[in-house]
Amino acid sequence: MMDLDAWLAKTKLVVCVGSGGVGKTTTAAAIGLRGALKGRKAIVLTIDPAKRLANSLGLDAMGGEPTRIDLSALPDAGGELWAMMLDSRGTFDALIANVSPSPEARDRILKNHIYRNMADAFAGSQDYMATEKLYDLASAGRWDLVVLDTPPVKNALDFLESPGKVVTFLDERILSWFLAPYERKNVWGGRLLAGTSAFMFKLLGYVFGKEFLDDLAEFLQDFRGLYDGFRHRHQAVMSMMRATDTSFVTVCAPNESSIDVARFFQVELAKRDLPRAGVVVNQVHRCDAADDDANAALGVAVARLSTDLPPATAATLLARLGRAHVRLRALVEAEHALAGSLRAAAKGGGFYQEVPRIEGEVHDLTSLRAVGEYLFGAPAEEA
Ligand SMILES: Nc1ncnc2c1ncn2[C@@H]1O[C@H](COP(=O)(O)OP(=O)(O)OP(=O)(O)O)[C@@H](O)[C@H]1O
Ligand SMILES: [Mg+2]
Incomplete structure (x- = not known):
């Protein structure tokens, strides 16, 4: 049977995945707190639009900056607990700054009209931003335990591919297609271009006006310069995700659909060669008396x-x-039977842990610590 404290002690990055409302945010916070109780400098990164985590940590609000949680109510906590909510736009701008080849290119991109619009669209995809922020936090050296809470979607693992999507977008061939008219001289001087690309640009010019197209071309030209930066970051993120001190924890509730999603995640993680630490079945009912x-x-x-x-x-x-x-x-008994397949799978490696439903909601440090005690406490009984 796996010792979860020993597991956490060797882990630097924990990623909690699972379907909606099962307790991912709660689990992420409980793991971060457990780390802090064991002397770690932990940070929990949440992308929850709801401020539940903030509330349960005793914060009125959580911003885009790491915020230290006051653990004075838990005098045995030897470490630190920090939390942070994602500020997607800020992250995207910071990302551009990180990968820009020069300050001039960075400023041009950040001011570019099309970038502003695109950044808004990208900022909407929080999963992508999560990877970026995660990478920054994990490599900052300020924390020795980073816990990521993922959004409640079945394709949550897509966040790993998101940087890949940007890389694909920046793919030379695609950019060349867009930029072709600009790379020949006198495009707007009346020379007719050959090919689809020229036709498209003419059409776009009619519709959007030349200024827009110039903006677009400038943007794409600068963006092309970012290609290497994005590619390197994507590779770095992927190797961080596959590192031996990274762990994915699948969280589910004891109901059929959530357990199905948990099994799906287990398969997807294996397919992607990502380190599976184990499964938490949260909010199980308990009944000890005959x-x-x-x-x-x-x-x-x-x-x-x-x-x-x-x-x-x-x-x-x-x-x-x-x-x-x-x-x-x-x-x-029904819940126990439902979770049987997850329990059986855990025997092949990784932990299987049950956390009971706690009276009331998990709304403060004490209840969060109680969740942690169940999570890290005596392993659930074997089937
Ligand atoms: N073991 C538990 N006992 C009692 N209440 C719990 C437990 N775990 C979670 N909760 C409560 O269930 C609700 C949902 O939990 P949480 O926000 O952690 O889920 P989530 O998976 O992050 O949800 P979402 O998918 O919406 O992000 C919260 O109100 C939380 O306080
Ligand atoms: Mg959540």
Whole structure:
């Protein structure tokens, strides 16, 4: 059975994936906090539009800058916990600055009208920004544990390919096609160009005007200069993702669709040669008492609490509670059976861990630490 604290101690980057609402953000925060409790300098990067993580960490709001979480309520925390929400636009501008061959090219691109529009479109794809930010944080040297919370989409792993998409966009052949008319002299001096590209540009010129096309050409010419920068970063991101101290953790809830998505992620991670650390089944129901024991205990409780109740009412109450207990046991068994395939797969390596549903929501450091204690505590029983 795997020791999860030993696993975390060797891990520098954790990526939490899973379907919507299962507890990815909660798990990411709980892992970060666990790291801080063990003396690590941890940062949790979330791309949640909702401010749940901020709230559960006692922050009013979380910005695009790393924010240190006040852990004074947990005096045993020897490390640091930081959190950060993604500011996509800022990240994109920073990325352009990082890969630009010269300050002049950078300024031209950042001011370019088309870039501004495109950056807005790109900024919408938070998954891409996540990879960028992640890379910066992981290589900054300021934190020794980075935990990434991914967006609740089945194609969450696409974020790994996103930089690849930019590289494809910048592919020489595509750019050459666009830029062909500009690379011949006197394009706008009335010389007719041959080929589709020329035709397209003429058409675009009619529709959008020459100024727009000049902007576009300037933008693409500068962008071409970024190709190497993007390619190198993409390679660096991919090798970081495949590093031995990187771990993907799949989070799911104990229901059929979420477990299906978890299995899907396990397969996709394997296909992409990405390090799978294990699976967390979050918010499972717990019921430790056998029916007879529960009935006896309920009988005592009802008798004690309801000495004023008419006997018939007390009997009805007891019968209802007894049935509720039977249903809870059935639910626990059904959840256990559903997760069977994940448990079996975990035997081949990686951890399988269950975290029970905690009373109320996970809304503060104490409940977050409780989630961590379950997560890192005694492993779930073998099937
Ligand atoms: N073990 C738990 N016990 C009780 N409540 C939990 C537990 N885990 C998560 N929650 C609650 O469930 C809700 C969803 O959790 P969370 O936001 O972490 O899920 P998510 O997978 O990040 O969601 P999304 O896909 O929307 O980003 C939150 O209100 C959280 O407090
Ligand atoms: Mg979330």
